[in-house]
Amino acid sequence: MSENDRSVMSPTRRGVLKAGGSVLGSGVLSGCIGGRSGTESTPSSGESGHSASLAPVGDVSVDSPPERIFSIYPQYADMAVALGYGDAVNAVYVPEMSGPTMNHYYDRLDGVSFAWEELADPLSDGLAKELLYELDSDIHFADPAWVSTQKGWTKADVQEIRGSLAPWIGNFYSGTHADPPEGYADQYEYYTLWELFGVIAELLGEQERYHSLEAIHADVRSTIESKLPPESERPTAVRVTLGDGVFWTYHLNRPGYWLADTRPLGATDAFADQEWDRLWGEVGYEAMAEADPDVILHLWGMTPDYDTAEARATVANHPVGTQLTAVENDRMYAQGMRYQGPLMNLFQLEMTAKQLYPDRFGAWPGYADGEPYPEIPENERLFDRDRVAEIITGDE
Numbered sequence: 001m002s003e004n005d006r007s008v009m010s011p012t013r014r015g016v017l018k019a020g021g022s023v024l025g026s027g028v029l030s031g032c033i034g035g036r037s038g039t040e041s042t043p044s045s046g047e048s049g050h051s052a053s054l055a056p057v058g059d060v061s062v063d064s065p066p067e068r069i070f071s072i073y074p075q076y077a078d079m080a081v082a083l084g085y086g087d088a089v090n091a092v093y094v095p096e097m098s099g100p101t102m103n104h105y106y107d108r109l110d111g112v113s114f115a116w117e118e119l120a121d122p123l124s125d126g127l128a129k130e131l132l133y134e135l136d137s138d139i140h141f142a143d144p145a146w147v148s149t150q151k152g153w154t155k156a157d158v159q160e161i162r163g164s165l166a167p168w169i170g171n172f173y174s175g176t177h178a179d180p181p182e183g184y185a186d187q188y189e190y191y192t193l194w195e196l197f198g199v200i201a202e203l204l205g206e207q208e209r210y211h212s213l214e215a216i217h218a219d220v221r222s223t224i225e226s227k228l229p230p231e232s233e234r235p236t237a238v239r240v241t242l243g244d245g246v247f248w249t250y251h252l253n254r255p256g257y258w259l260a261d262t263r264p265l266g267a268t269d270a271f272a273d274q275e276w277d278r279l280w281g282e283v284g285y286e287a288m289a290e291a292d293p294d295v296i297l298h299l300w301g302m303t304p305d306y307d308t309a310e311a312r313a314t315v316a317n318h319p320v321g322t323q324l325t326a327v328e329n330d331r332m333y334a335q336g337m338r339y340q341g342p343l344m345n346l347f348q349l350e351m352t353a354k355q356l357y358p359d360r361f362g363a364w365p366g367y368a369d370g371e372p373y374p375e376i377p378e379n380e381r382l383f384d385r386d387r388v389a390e391i392i393t394g395d396e
Helices: 074-082 095-106 129-135 155-164 193-204 207-227 285-291 308-316 342-356 385-393
Strands: 050-054 058-062 069-071 089-091 139-141 236-242 247-250 281-283 295-298 332-334
Touching: 050 193, 058 193, 069 074, 074 089, 074 095, 074 139, 074 193, 074 342, 089 129, 095 342, 129 155, 193 207, 193 342, 207 342, 207 385, 236 285, 236 308, 281 285, 295 308, 295 342, 308 332, 342 385
Parallel strands: 069 089, 069 139, 236 295, 295 332
Antiparallel strands: 050 058, 236 247, 247 281
């Protein structure tokens, strides 16, 4: 699925997270926070205030743990789950796609799940200001610079929501290092996925959980770097999604947190020299045949929106597609989402490592449509599932 299938793609601030009230359409992190659901454990932030700084919003302060968290793209919902606040999330991009996809990974983390069925879709009809008032969130995990570019929104509208409801905190353009909109360039900075996660953790007073998870991520990265073959021996690869007779295409190794699961693997991007006006490109079968990658990574293939086995069959039955090296060698693989948070990133790094370098990281067992992330032999895992689950649920 390409992004255009679903949506078009400061010094004073309220900075107060309200306590009390009901949670509208909240997600559930099973086994995380007392008074919410699961176990008797509680967030480490308690009732004390915290603050964090993130471009382009500057300093944001909170005085109590949020009970209603507005998110747009699921990287922030995944961060909330990781930090023990999954049940506070009240909105996420296409819940019927994002929620099941996140749970495909969480199914391998004992005691962790995300209830998405009652969540609002913030982009179902464009980003509606009325929805934000209806949700009455305690914090908005969204980039005000990006929000200001949406239909019907101005910078004044962004300031209105901040002043009358709750602060914004988010950074969208770090996803691809695209230029921010006019009026924000001077105050914009780019962050990695895990740097952004660290800021959110600081705001929620969950630095201990963050540092524990980041140590696991660092270990995964170190393992990957130590086992990568020389560049001359790496496969050529593309990241695409099959459309109606075309392939929506994405880069592998460019800057930005949307590539946090492919860039560390350092495969040779068969479309590296391609430049696209949008955040993605479009090529036909002939262009794909000219590139002829060793590996095809089918983005969105682990979401309910796509069946990679069906996509693979469609390509294999095409007179040009059937001649692709990746198809001939059965190396067209289901991938997850670019909109990945830290937990998703751990799984997607492992997945991509196995798909690109099975001789170095163990064979990828394949993915069956609608099923959880496949079971990996314990001695071939790149990280300890039990340890990650313990950090999230507080059962350390």
